[in-house]
Amino acid sequence: MTVLRLALPSPLRQLFDYRLPAGWPVPEPGVRVRVPFGRREVIGVLIEVATDSVWPAEKLRPVLAVLDDAAVLPATLWQLALWAARYYQHPLGDALSQMLPVLLRQGEAAEPEPLRRWQLTARGRALAPDALRRAVRQQAAWDALAAHPQGLGEPALRALGVTRDSLQALAAREVVEVVADVHEVALPTPALAQPALVANSEQAAAVAAVIADLDAFAVWLLQGVTGSGKTEVYLQVMAAVLAAGRQVLVLVPEIGLTPQTVARFQARFRCPVACLHSGLSDRQRLQAWQAARRGEAGIILGTRSAVFTPLRHPGLIVVDEEHDLSFKQQDGFRYHARDVALRRGQLEGIPVLLGSATPALESLANVQAGRYRRLALTQRAGGAQSPAVRLLDIRGEKLEGGMSQAALTAMTQTLQRGEQVLVFVNRRGYAPVLLCHDCGWQADCPRCDARPTLHQSPLRLHCHHCGHERQPPRSCPDCGSTDLRPAGHGTERLEESLGQRFPEAPMYRVDRDSTRRKGALEDMLNEVTRGGPAILVGTQMLAKGHHLPHVTLVVIPDCDSGLFSADFRAGERLAQLLVQVAGRAGRAERPGQVLLQTRQPEHPLLTVLLGQGHMACARLLLQERALLGLPPSGHLALLRAEAVQLERPLQFLQRAAVEVMAAGGGVAAWGPVPAPMTRKAGLHRVHLLLKAEQRASLQQALSRLLPWLESLPEGRQVRWSVDVDPQELV
Known part of the structure; x- marks a missing residue:
């Protein structure tokens, strides 16, 4: 009897045995197999072929179909899948399924029709x-x-x-x-459609350093101030890789960056560019995946999940804005695309180039430890000057639409010069709170411990955590007053108030609501880059790598929101965000200015950041983390559990904490405690944080703990998950 041991898309951390029908050829590991699973059919991946099973032969169900002639993933990606599932403590079958395009999970052929x-x-x-x-x-x-x-x-x-x-x-x-064609396609010699720009001395040194060692694994951290020309360094390194007949994988944090980046690549290189991101149809994603796998596409550009794309001729991996939180998957298979890219580069034997103006503290610590090599770009490209940054103390000041008089005056002067203004507020909607002016009642979400955001078009109260929507009440439910007022400013309200103050200036609002239509963000940015006076009001969608050459003034009406968060990473995130947003100003020949409104002008983080720069701020934060044993000086895993009743997840994670502490091994358990937002989508949420000085100790503890937790009856009464290297403690 031939037994096929399969990894299936299931939350169960085990392999499943099936019987190969008599007379069928024995497939090789790595192929996809269709099998019955419960009352449905699923597609799994063959892990190994065996001659016996712990189950009696009569209980083994037969395989329905073998879908591939050869492994669907190359050997290095197969090893990457095994590593990622093990490191992130995720079921192998579900991890493998997430690595494949949707149509392949549904049984479509992995090999496309031959090319003409x-x-x-x-x-x-x-x-x-x-x-x-x-x-x-x-x-x-x-x-x-x-x-x-x-x-x-x-x-x-x-x-x-x-x-x-x-x-x-x-x-x-x-x-x-x-x-007649074959499936393996040679890359065309990449003729330059556009000549490379003249690199300054720092850019040239960075390019020379990377291309001198393209045939071996190395990690380069390209740390350049905003506007320093990091993309030009990427392009010139990519030119050397493409000229050698090899492929380049480029990861970007947001879908919104892909059209701009694709246009830049196509303007420079005349070679096929394949895109992979969630804004494409399933068919388009499969075609791009196939083009990369058979070697047709020279450049593969995508967001987080593109890190698992097979390459026939791998040559380089680029991770742009490597610090960005979007690279961490926050549910299901909770991998970090940057860290997976590093492991992939090691397995492929190719260099990995990380780029950021504000690197993650983990990356800076790896530079200090000698694991990464740092390349510095300290000057803006083309002679542009770094913007002047000024704090505006708004304590006691009467604001107009959330803006101080100094900010409004600077905006007036900027628009009169024919230049553009960017107003950054990281809240979409009209106002974050709707309250009663008479008794103080505040609208709440019936399913979460959160305030729903008031939106105006269409008028609704919308909880951004669970998605619940309802019409705002006409009167206060507590006192009956009709004097209900919005409190605070979101992008919609700022757009309204600034439109009244500056009626002649074109207004562009950039947030998730205004850019839902396909191509909306690209159209808006194209209009802005044509020049002329304009006001952009946007969330952090505008802070991520966009080149806005005519913006000379950036105003941040509220930079205090991240100063007092319970999350230990909040200071790092705030510093990165402020630097990235400020970097949108003065990127061309005109000088830029940044105005930060604050009620905390003496806060140490703001003082160090503005007085000494981001690196000094990062050193201060690294010292704080070292004192507390927090990443990158320690290692964390977060166990989350939730249920309708609070007692059940508390009791479940209490058993986990006791088990961890009893086992020892250098792992501490903090908690369990209710999550910062205890109730979300009708469920009560509890956290247990596991902390260790050594990564290996934490992994060993999790490998023992998780199977034990799965065996507990209480585990079937709660929904629980594990997050290795969590980036958000919410």
């Missing part, structure tokens, strides 16, 4: 190099194919500017022909 590949005929090879000069497009097609005697697929030819009409015209003249 074009090459020169004997007659075409005999032509003189300039024989087609009078037909410019046909000459371009001949040039491209003459440079690639093995032929090129149509996507690669399109990237080189060759049209199908010109190919058909040459085919009619028997100069080119279509040949």
Whole structure:
């Protein structure tokens, strides 16, 4: 009897045995297999082939279909999957499923139809190099194919500017022909569509350092002030990798950055670019995945999950804005794409280039330990000057629409000069609170310990935590007063008040609500980059890498929100955010200015950040973390549990804490305690934080603890999860 041991998309941390029907060829590990699972059919991945099972033969259900001839993932990605599932303490079957495009999870073929590949005929090879000069497009097609005697697929030819009409015209003249293709495709030699910019001395040194060692694993931290030309360094390093016939994987934190980045890549390189992010259809994502897997796409650009994309000719991984929280998956398979990229680079034997103006403290600690090599860009590119930053003390001042008179005056002067203003507020909606002016009642969410946000278009109270929506009441439920007022300012309210104050200035609101339509953000940014006076009101969507050359003034109406958070990472996040937002000002030839409104002008974090810079602030935070044994000086895992009744998750995690403390091993248990937001979506939430000085000690403790917790009857009465290296304690 042949037994197939499968990893299935299931929350259970185990493999499942199935019987291979008699006479079927034995598949190799790594292929997808369709099997019955309960009352449904699922697709799993074959882990190993065995000759016996702990289950009697008559109880083993037969395999329904083997979907692949060979492993669906290459060997290095297979090793990466095993490592990631083990490190993040996640069921292997579910981890493998999350690594595959949706259509592959549903059983679609991993191998696409063969490409149409074009090459020169004997007659075409005999032509003189300039024989087609009078037909410019046909000459371009001949040039491209003459440079690639093995032929090129149509996507690669399109990237080189060759049209199908010109190919058909040459085919009619028997100069080119279509040949039967194979699934492995050679990359076209990447002709530069646009010459590289002239690098300054720091950029040139950074490029030279990376390309000198492209054939081995190394981690480079490119730390450059905002506007210092980090992208140009990426592009010049990428040019060397592409010229060697290898592929580049580029990870960005937000979907909104991909159109701008794709345009930059396509303007520089004439080679296929594949995109992978959640804004694409399942079909588009599968096609991009296949193009990367068979070697057709030279550049693969994507958000977090693109880190698992197979590459036939891997050469370089770039992680832009490596500090960004978006790289951490916050539910399900809770991996960190930056850290997975580092492990992948190690397995592939290729360099990993991390870029940020405000690196994560973990990355800076790795530089200090000698694990990363730091490349510094201290000057803005093109001679642009860093913006002047000024604190505005608003204690006791009467604000107009949340803005001080000094800020409004600076905005007036900026717009009169024909320049642009960015007003940053990290709250979408109209106002964060709706309250009664007479008795102090505040609207709340019936399902969460949170205040719903008041939105105006359409008018509603919307909880951003659980999604609950309702119409605002006409009168106060407590006292009956009709004097209900919004408190605080979101993007909608700022847009309204600034529109009344500056009616002549074009207004652009950039938040999740205003950019829901596909292409809306790209259209808005294209209008802004054309120039002319304008006001941009936006959330941190605007703070992540966008180049806004005409913005010379940035105003942050409230920079105090992150100063007193219960999360130990809040200070680091606030410093990064302030520097990133400030970096949108003065990126071209005109000087920039940043105004920070605060009621805490003497706060140590603001004092150090503005007086000595981000690196001094980072050193201060690293010292604090070392004293407390917190990351990167220690290692954490967060156990979360939730249920309708608070007692059940408390009791469940109390048993976990007792088990951890009894086992010892250098792991401490903090808690259990109610989560900062105890009730969310109708469930009461409890946290247990596990802390260890050594990563290995924490992993060993989790490997013992989690199977034990799964065996407890109480574990079936709560919903619980584990988060290794948590980035948010909420």
